[in-house]
Amino acid sequence: MSTITETAQSTSTASNIPDSIKPATSHGHVVRERGIQNLSVGANAPFPPPQFDDPYKQREWMLEHMAGAFRVFARKGYTEGASGHISIRDPVDPTTFWINPLGIHFGLLKASDMVHIDENANIIGGNRVAVNAAGFAIHSALHKARPDVNAACHTHSTYGKAYSVFGKPLEMLTQDGCIFYKKHAVYSEFGGVAIEAEEGEAIAKAIGDGHSAILQNHGLITTGYTVDEAARLFTVMEKCCEIQLLANAAENQGFPKVFINDEEAAYTDHIEGERDVLYQEFQPDLQWEEYKDDSFMSFSKYGAKVQD
Numbered sequence: 001m002s003t004i005t006e007t008a009q010s011t012s013t014a015s016n017i018p019d020s021i022k023p024a025t026s027h028g029h030v031v032r033e034r035g036i037q038n039l040s041v042g043a044n045a046p047f048p049p050p051q052f053d054d055p056y057k058q059r060e061w062m063l064e065h066m067a068g069a070f071r072v073f074a075r076k077g078y079t080e081g082a083s084g085h086i087s088i089r090d091p092v093d094p095t096t097f098w099i100n101p102l103g104i105h106f107g108l109l110k111a112s113d114m115v116h117i118d119e120n121a122n123i124i125g126g127n128r129v130a131v132n133a134a135g136f137a138i139h140s141a142l143h144k145a146r147p148d149v150n151a152a153c154h155t156h157s158t159y160g161k162a163y164s165v166f167g168k169p170l171e172m173l174t175q176d177g178c179i180f181y182k183k184h185a186v187y188s189e190f191g192g193v194a195i196e197a198e199e200g201e202a203i204a205k206a207i208g209d210g211h212s213a214i215l216q217n218h219g220l221i222t223t224g225y226t227v228d229e230a231a232r233l234f235t236v237m238e239k240c241c242e243i244q245l246l247a248n249a250a251e252n253q254g255f256p257k258v259f260i261n262d263e264e265a266a267y268t269d270h271i272e273g274e275r276d277v278l279y280q281e282f283q284p285d286l287q288w289e290e291y292k293d294d295s296f297m298s299f300s301k302y303g304a305k306v307q308d
Contacts, residue, residue: 036276047283049226049276055091060299060306062088062227063098063111066151067296069231069282070100071289073155074107076235084155085135088227089143095119097143102130112298116308119144125308137200142223145204151227153234160220163241167216170240172260173247177240178268179233179278183210190217212237225275232282 032038036045052058066088078084084106087099098114100106116125119140123131135154142152163170167188170180187206191199203221207213212222212233220237224230251257260268271277290297298304 032271034270034274034277036274036280038271038274039277039280045280047280049228049279052091056306058091060111062091062150063114063306064297064299065286066098066100066114066227067109067111067298068286068289069153069227070106070109071293071296072231072235072282072285073153074105075289076157076238078155078157078238079106080156082132083134085132085139086153086227086231087135087139087143087151089150090116094147096124097139098126099131099135099139101127102132110296110298112304112306126306128307134200137197138203138221139200141197141200141204142207145201146207146209146223148225149223150225151230152221152223153227153230154215154219154221155234156219157234157238159242159245160214160238161218163244164214164216164218164220167214169214170237170244171247171257172262172265173257174240174243174260175268175272176236177243178260178265179236179273180212180240181262181265181269181273183269183273184212184214184237185210186214186216187218188216190215214241224278226279228282228286229275229278231285232278235282235285 036048039045050061052061066086069086073079073084082103085100087097090096090098096116096118098116100109101113101115104113113127115123115127115129115131117123117131117136121136138154139152142149167186169184169186170177172178172181185206185208187203189202191202203213203215207221207223211224212220214220220234220241222230222233222237224233247257294301299306
């Protein structure tokens with residue numbers, strides 16, 4: 001049976017771990033309303049998430065950002081054979097979702113390559129080819145269990161896999177890592193390749209109402225309101241696993257770690273862990289992919305149409 005481990009608590013002199021953010025921290029930092037406005041001064045942040053009146057246009061935009069996320073993951077080295085998947089909930093029929101085809105390198109994927117599938121594994125549109133069985137098991141269970149989740153990312157990235165073998169949550173070591181404060185879990189029961197529905201359901205249960213999880217002996221999974229948010233969380237979580245391993249190694253050589261305390265971790269998550277902020281933070285990576293090769297933008301740049 002699966003075990004859910006709450007996010008690691010940081011070492012702190014505070015006697016009470018805050019369940020909610022207070023109006024100001026002990027450092028005097030005023031806790032503002034969450035949102036993208038906290039990122040900029042002088043002008044508005046450059047990339048607010050767009051709003052759509054037409055769900056069909058929204059679908060095209062989501063698929064292009066999904067394909068762009070794969071290009072980012074490829075450039076960062078998250079590929080491993082046919083493993084790894086990203087899914088998005090379909091805005092036209094939210095009981096269905098889109099996922100990448102089996103066996104295509106992340107760096108080659110285009111928006112028009114994605115497969116539209118229902119919760120019974122029936123391919124109902126898009127690219128009518130096979131999808132990863134484990135990917136379907138995990139993502140179908142997750143989209144079903146969490147109506148608020150519109151996207152999910154899972155790959156077999158190197159540092160995520162390496163850190164997962166310890167079955168421990170991330171410690172609060174760096175500013176970026178604070179977005180996982182009380183927001184990630186550990187799924188500690190590796191049940192083999194997740195091709196069975198029960199394994200996917202257990203992983204979805206482990207994530208709970210958080211946004212990410214370390215899958216012991218397996219890797220990382222993140223979720224989001226947008227695919228940009230889920231992808232940003234994944235890239236940061238992978239980097240946090242790398243930093244955790246480096247810090248642990250240094251600690252073994254006599255260098256003690258200094259933890260971020262609970263109040264500051266909660267404050268930092270309040271500012272940087274908001275969904276529109278995470279969306280904004282992913283855009284520079286997406287810009288770079290578009291600059292290098294915009295072939296993933298099948299609809300807006302190359303006139304393709306979504307196949308139903």
